[in-house]
Amino acid sequence: xxxxxxxxxxxxVKPTIxxxxxxxxxxxxxxxxxxxxxxxxxxxxxxxxxxxxSEKETITNVYTISSVSLSDxxxxxxxxxxxxxxxxxxxxxxxxxxxxxxxxxxxxxxxFSLLSxxxxxxxxxxxxxxxxxxxxxxxxxxxxxNRTQAVMEAGASS
Numbered sequence: 001x002x003x004x005x006x007x008x009x010x011x012x013v014k015p016t017i018x019x020x021x022x023x024x025x026x027x028x029x030x031x032x033x034x035x036x037x038x039x040x041x042x043x044x045x046x047x048x049x050x051x052x053x054s055e056k057e058t059i060t061n062v063y064t065i066s067s068v069s070l071s072d073x074x075x076x077x078x079x080x081x082x083x084x085x086x087x088x089x090x091x092x093x094x095x096x097x098x099x100x101x102x103x104x105x106x107x108x109x110x111x112f113s114l115l116s117x118x119x120x121x122x123x124x125x126x127x128x129x130x131x132x133x134x135x136x137x138x139x140x141x142x143x144x145x146n147r148t149q150a151v152m153e154a155g156a157s158s
Contacts, residue, residue: 013037014090015061017078024098025068031097033063035078037089043080048091050075065097073099 020032035045046055047063051074056063061080065072075094081087 012088012090013080015078015080015092017076017092017095019095019097021097024100027069027099027101028067031065031068031072031099033065033076033078033095033097035061035063035080035092037061037080040080043082043089044086046079046081046088048077048079050094068097068099070099070101073097 016036018034018036020034021029025031033047035047037043040061043061045058045061045063047058048055061078063076063078075096077091077094079091080089
């Protein structure tokens with residue numbers, strides 16, 4: 001009787017991590033990370049940050065950072081696990097979460113402030129331009145008259 005052997009190789013899956021933000025997130029906003037697998041049902045998701053020693057666990061593939069602060073910025077990874085004992089996927093590639101100070105109302109307030117300042121200064125700017133043009137004409141005026149008179153005298157003497 002001949003015995004045959006069977007070997008089973010399990011391939012580890014590698015999830016991808018994405019964010020709802022393109023570019024930097026402003027402090028106070030919400031950042032949502034997604035750990036994407038081809039089949040996400042039945043998995044528990046684990047989230048790591050480069051400055052944390054422990055993983056945070058979620059039952060969905062979504063990790064939300066509410067009211068993000070500067071300290072929330074950095075590299076994040078995810079992996080998934082299921083069954084008992086737990087079978088883990090590979091870690092995802094790192095995702096950088098960039099956080100900058102300020103809030104969404106900051107730039108619009110400064111734009112409004114700039115516009116208000118320009119509106120307040122514009123009458124003075126207009127008066128300055130008009131006076132500058134008048135002064136220029138006043139200085140150029142006598143020279144123009146002298147040239148015209150010189151041309152007339154030259155024409156009369158010929």
